[in-house]
Amino acid sequence: MRTGLFTSPHLERFTERIMIDGAPCDDGAVADAWDEIAPFLGIVDAELEAAGDAALTFFEILTVLAFVVAADAPVDVLVLEVGMGGSWDSTNTADGDVAVFAPIDMDHADRLGDTIEEIATVKSGIIKEGAAVVSARQRPEAARVLRAAAAAKNATIAFEGEGFALEEQRLAVGGQQITVQGLAGRYDGEYLPLYGAHQGRNAALAIAAVESLIGGGTQPIPGPIVAEGLAESTSPGRLELVGAAPTVLVDAAHNPHGAHALVAALRESFDFDEWGVVFGVFADKDAVGIMAELAPIAAHVFATSPESERALDADAVADLAEAAEIPVTVHHDLDDAVEAAREWACGIRPACRGDRRLDRPGRCGPHPGRRPGLEGRMERVSEQKAPRVRRRRGAAESLGQIVLVFESIIVFLAGLAVFGLKALPDAVPDWWGIVGGAVVAVAMLVVSGLLRHRWGIVLGWALQVLVALAAFLVPAIGLVAVIFGAMWAYATIKGASLDRRNARLQAQAESANGE
Numbered sequence: 199m200r201t202g203l204f205t206s207p208h209l210e211r212f213t214e215r216i217m218i219d220g221a222p223c224d225d226g227a228v229a230d231a232w233d234e235i236a237p238f239l240g241i242v243d244a245e246l247e248a249a250g251d252a253a254l255t256f257f258e259i260l261t262v263l264a265f266v267v268a269a270d271a272p273v274d275v276l277v278l279e280v281g282m283g284g285s286w287d288s289t290n291t292a293d294g295d296v297a298v299f300a301p302i303d304m305d306h307a308d309r310l311g312d313t314i315e316e317i318a319t320v321k322s323g324i325i326k327e328g329a330a331v332v333s334a335r336q337r338p339e340a341a342r343v344l345r346a347a348a349a350a351k352n353a354t355i356a357f358e359g360e361g362f363a364l365e366e367q368r369l370a371v372g373g374q375q376i377t378v379q380g381l382a383g384r385y386d387g388e389y390l391p392l393y394g395a396h397q398g399r400n401a402a403l404a405i406a407a408v409e410s411l412i413g414g415g416t417q418p419i420p421g422p423i424v425a426e427g428l429a430e431s432t433s434p435g436r437l438e439l440v441g442a443a444p445t446v447l448v449d450a451a452h453n454p455h456g457a458h459a460l461v462a463a464l465r466e467s468f469d470f471d472e473w474g475v476v477f478g479v480f481a482d483k484d485a486v487g488i489m490a491e492l493a494p495i496a497a498h499v500f501a502t503s504p505e506s507e508r509a510l511d512a513d514a515v516a517d518l519a520e521a522a523e524i525p526v527t528v529h530h531d532l533d534d535a536v537e538a539a540r541e542w543a544c545g546i547r548p549a550c551r552g553d554r555r556l557d558r559p560g561r562c563g564p565h566p567g568r569r570p571g572l573e574g575r576m577e578r579v580s581e582q583k584a585p586r587v588r589r590r591r592g593a594a595e596s597l598g599q600i601v602l603v604f605e606s607i608i609v610f611l612a613g614l615a616v617f618g619l620k621a622l623p624d625a626v627p628d629w630w631g632i633v634g635g636a637v638v639a640v641a642m643l644v645v646s647g648l649l650r651h652r653w654g655i656v657l658g659w660a661l662q663v664l665v666a667l668a669a670f671l672v673p674a675i676g677l678v679a680v681i682f683g684a685m686w687a688y689a690t691i692k693g694a695s696l697d698r699r700n701a702r703l704q705a706q707a708e709s710a711n712g713e
Contacts, residue, residue: 202273204264204289206257206281209434216264218271220430225593229696231266235259257281261288275411283310285323297325297353298407299333300400302340303455304484315339322347330410331355332362332381334403356381356415358399362406367398369467378402381409383418388428393437394463401428437463444543445470452479454487461495472497474539477519478532481510489518498542499526502535594693595649598658601689605682606642609665610635612675621672631672638664655690662686
């Protein structure tokens with residue numbers, strides 16, 4: 199069974215938004231899908247504008263792109279994350295067999311509504327006729343809305359705590375061990391490599407969703423499949439451990455509900471009395487509510503600002519921290535904020551804004567008051583090297599490398615053939631064939647590693663010209679020159695086009711609706 203996943207936003211590369219079989223889709227698949235839909239975008243925009251409506255948004259186009267990539271794969275099951283709300287979101291054009299609801303709380307109130315009931319009403323719009331609905335525990339007003347919407351659509355509905363539940367959750371090294379009672383089966387002592395009870399509840403919700411899809415909630419999932427699926431679970435940017443000595447965690451909580459879950463998980467999974475918090479937020483978020491949730495565990499706030507036009511100014515973030523009576527320093531550069539937080543955690547005290555001074559120094563390494571025998575309270579990392587960041591290769595570089603590597607093999611073999619057949623003119627020594635072929639082949643391999651630079655591409659073109667000139671000595675090599683010259687031209691020109699398109703899409707991604 200092939201699976202697809204569409205989520206937003208991405209952390210590093212645009213293709214993370216569209217996953218096929220658990221991996222980001224290929225650049226080529228995105229390019230092919232774009233070529234399929236591009237001719238229709240202008241037509242649709244023109245029709246919308248004629249009707250007095252706005253043109254297609256970035257997220258709407260992205261949704262169509264994801265549908266095409268999934269259809270071309272093709273996938274058997276597609277998991278769609280709603281961008282914002284539900285009823286009028288572009289993802290709701292799909293016919294969902296199962297509608298899944300995480301806890302509904304106040305978020306995007308300016309667009310979804312000022313009450314939990316209003317927000318739940320918008321979100322309930324994803325329930326389709328005759329579908330199965332599974333939901334996390336909800337506030338009473340949200341639960342009433344979901345039940346009514348399910349009844350109106352003749353859909354079944356199961357809530358956490360009624361149809362299924364997270365029955366047990368215990369700390370484990372690197373995550374937790376959970377026991378889940380699903381809709382159809384019980385899954386005991388499964389390892390989940392994620393921190394926080396909320397992730398355990400998310401796992402229970404996912405299990406119930408799969409049971410609803412396969413077997414209509416009456417057929418248990420085979421144990422080995424559940425074990426493998428949970429053990430391979432990842433949640434980048436969600437309470438993600440990225441460093442040790444000092445311990446560094448990254449979390450993308452962007453509303454008070456998420457911040458509350460973060461604080462609870464820090465208390466459950468780690469044995470630290472105090473945390474330094476590097477905090478940046480968009481201006482349209484409930485920054486006051488988020489800061490209030492973080493206040494109980496924040497010993498110091500390093501106020502900063504994300505690189506976005508929507509970002510709240512670092513000084514404004516600091517004002518919120520001061521209002522919550524948390525020591526704070528201002529850092530207009532994110533890297534500076536992170537470095538200052540590391541120094542603070544290792545006991546190097548920063549100067550505090552407003553002449554505040556820390557009355558408790560930070561510390562590097564394990565908490566000195568840790569009680570023995572609590573393995574699993576915090577993942578111990580005795581040695582950690584600085585993470586290596588893999589450089590992402592562009593399409594032009596990748597395609598060009600493929601062409602040059604294969605061409606180097608053919609050129610070397612052609613040189614051997616010229617030498618063996620004595621195909622060179624009488625005035626040219628026969629050994630020129632084998633030596634020339636070897637030199638050019640080695641040059642191609644060297645240049646293939648330099649294609650990330652513009653001058654590397656230029657050298658590649660020079661090698662194509664050199665092979666073409668060799669045809670004046672051995673006409674048969676002209677065929678090699680024509681074939682690989684055409685392949686090189688396609689690789690570099692098409693690849694450059696894809697790279698420009700990816701860069702443009704990534705630049706637009708900040709404005710996508712759906713965090």
